[in-house]
Amino acid sequence: MMGGGLLEHLRTSVWFYVAPVVAACAPIGVLRTYFNQHLRRPLRRLLPFLDPFVTIDITAGDSDDSYYYESRGRAKSSDAYAEVLAYLSAACSRGARELRAEGAAEGHGFVLSLRQGQEVADEFQGVTMWWSAVAPDQQQQGARGCCRLTFHERHRKLVVDEYLPHVRCAGQEVTFLNRRRRLYSNKEGVSYYSSSREVWSYIDFNHPTTFQTLAMDPAKKQMIMDDLNDFRNSKDYYRRIGKAWKRGYLLYGPPGTGKSTMIAAMANYLNYDIYDIELTTLSTNSDLRKLFIETTGKSIIVIEDIDCSLDLTGNRARKGGRRQAQADDAHDYADPNRLTLSGLLNFIDGLWSAHSGERIIVFTTNYVGELDPALIRRGRMDMHIEMSYLKFEALKTLAMNYLQMETHPLFDTIKELLDEVEIAPADVAECLMVSRRTDRDAQACLDRLIGELKMKKEETKDINNKKVRTNKHRKKAKTKANAKRKAEA
Ligand SMILES: Nc1ncnc2c1ncn2[C@@H]1O[C@H](COP(=O)(O)OP(=O)(O)OP(=O)(O)O)[C@@H](O)[C@H]1O
Numbered sequence: 411m412m413g414g415g416l417l418e419h420l421r422t423s424v425w426f427y428v429a430p431v432v433a434a435c436a437p438i439g440v441l442r443t444y445f446n447q448h449l450r451r452p453l454r455r456l457l458p459f460l461d462p463f464v465t466i467d468i469t470a471g472d473s474d475d476s477y478y479y480e481s482r483g484r485a486k487s488s489d490a491y492a493e494v495l496a497y498l499s500a501a502c503s504r505g506a507r508e509l510r511a512e513g514a515a516e517g518h519g520f521v522l523s524l525r526q527g528q529e530v531a532d533e534f535q536g537v538t539m540w541w542s543a544v545a546p547d548q549q550q551q552g553a554r555g556c557c558r559l560t561f562h563e564r565h566r567k568l569v570v571d572e573y574l575p576h577v578r579c580a581g582q583e584v585t586f587l588n589r590r591r592r593l594y595s596n597k598e599g600v601s602y603y604s605s606s607r608e609v610w611s612y613i614d615f616n617h618p619t620t621f622q623t624l625a626m627d628p629a630k631k632q633m634i635m636d637d638l639n640d641f642r643n644s645k646d647y648y649r650r651i652g653k654a655w656k657r658g659y660l661l662y663g664p665p666g667t668g669k670s671t672m673i674a675a676m677a678n679y680l681n682y683d684i685y686d687i688e689l690t691t692l693s694t695n696s697d698l699r700k701l702f703i704e705t706t707g708k709s710i711i712v713i714e715d716i717d718c719s720l721d722l723t724g725n726r727a728r729k730g731g732r733r734q735a736q737a738d739d740a741h742d743y744a745d746p747n748r749l750t751l752s753g754l755l756n757f758i759d760g761l762w763s764a765h766s767g768e769r770i771i772v773f774t775t776n777y778v779g780e781l782d783p784a785l786i787r788r789g790r791m792d793m794h795i796e797m798s799y800l801k802f803e804a805l806k807t808l809a810m811n812y813l814q815m816e817t818h819p820l821f822d823t824i825k826e827l828l829d830e831v832e833i834a835p836a837d838v839a840e841c842l843m844v845s846r847r848t849d850r851d852a853q854a855c856l857d858r859l860i861g862e863l864k865m866k867k868e869e870t871k872d873i874n875n876k877k878v879r880t881n882k883h884r885k886k887a888k889t890k891a892n893a894k895r896k897a898e899a
């Protein structure tokens with residue numbers, strides 16, 4: 411009765427006839443506004459019941475927007491996109507049927523990635539995630555392609571808190587392994603306002619040396635490799651104890667014993683870049699500071715022949731006690747217009763704490779005794795490695811490198827000679843160099859080495875004889891002088 415009354419009432423209203431016409435003719439925009447204002451929210455609440463899947467797009471970025479992102483503390487989206495692509499390439503592309511191949515930065519291999527439109531599934535903690543490579547929308551100007559992740563709503567927390575960080579981390583690792591490594595050298599005329607491009611120049615680093623080809627005591631070699639491994643895997647440890655993630659190595663020994671070769675082996679072992687600092691081209695502490703700031707993580711910073719680099723050696727030790735040295739430090743560092751030992755120490759200790767990423771610093775020297783103890787104390791240079799003259803075990807490595815031989819009848823003679831003679835690996839390497847690898851050539855190389863060792867033995871004998879003669883002479887002269895003094899008394 412009441413319903414009939416209402417209908418009657420509406421029929422008398424003009425809107426009863428006009429409203430459907432208005433609705434039919436209403437512009438789509440009006441309907442859309444009505445939908446957005448009144449219907450969208452309730453429908454969205456219904457959506458998870460109908461479609462429980464969530465998607466996240468990681469978009470290809472613009473290489474010019476780095477300042478924007480860095481200034482807001484966010485990673486460039488292109489970085490994240492590249493990392494996701496790298497991750498997918500390594501982790502999931504085996505399951506995909508349509509792939510894209512790009513030449514790898516090193517070697518003759520290819521890096522595979524998903525072709526646009528391809529989908530792959532990835533398992534993480536027993537949960538399946540779906541990835542697809544989405545092509546940019548051709549209709550939209552400036553649209554970019556993206557990697558789209560789809561997962562069930564109930565795994566949202568797992569994806570945001572654990573899966574995506576895992577993807578980025580693994581992607582960074584793959585990108586790092588695929589990159590070309592670099593050997594940087596500092597340019598001249600660095601100022602504090604120079605950009606990183608003006609501070610460092612680089613070439614690709616393709617040194618073939620590995621720990622396997624490095625000739626030295628096998629136990630010592632293993633110890634160094636273990637130490638590097640521990641360092642590489644100790645991110646959490648360094649964070650827990652509140653120290654910068656860095657480690658210092660001092661390599662010392664006579665010329666040609668493999669100090670520079672060891673640095674190349676370290677870089678190859680860790681897959682790090684090398685920053686080679688030539689201190690003599692710098693004039694102030696600020697220049698040095700700038701150089702350090704512009705290094706990246708996962709790198710080895712090298713200062714070769716530190717004993718020859720400016721006046722950074724034993725001055726402080728000679729000047730007086732510890733107190734005097736500290737006073738000198740303060741004075742030196744206060745003077746930014748000079749390059750000083752205290753400036754260098756300060757950068758090694760302090761500056762890195764502010765840097766993220768692991769760094770290794772290596773000093774090399776031929777004269778360890780002449781260095782200021784402050785420069786090489788434990789904590790600054792954590793490990794002191796002596797690169798010594800060649801011993802028989804290390805010779806076997808060189809024989810393998812140069813002649814591809816594990817043993818030879820002449821090895822016994824060589825072993826005996828090596829026990830008596832000091833010879834640098836570089837000199838032995840010279841003897842073993844041969845253009846053709848026939849047995850006859852190998853024999854000739856070993857003969858050459860034996861000749862060289864015998865010659866050195868004679869030289870050593872001569873030197874020792876001379877020393878004995880001089881000592882005898884000195885002793886005689888001393889006794890004579892004492893006797894004369896006694897007689898006079
Ligand atoms: N321990 C070693 N193992 C393998 N090769 C070596 C070794 N030491 C030297 N060599 C060979 O000798 C060459 C010179 O060695 P390297 O430059 O590493 O010596 P260094 O100790 O850095 O000398 P310097 O003190 O003069 O800088 C290397 O290119 C390498 O071929």
Ligand SMILES: [Mg+2]
Nearest residue numbers: 669670714774
């Ligand atoms: Mg060297």
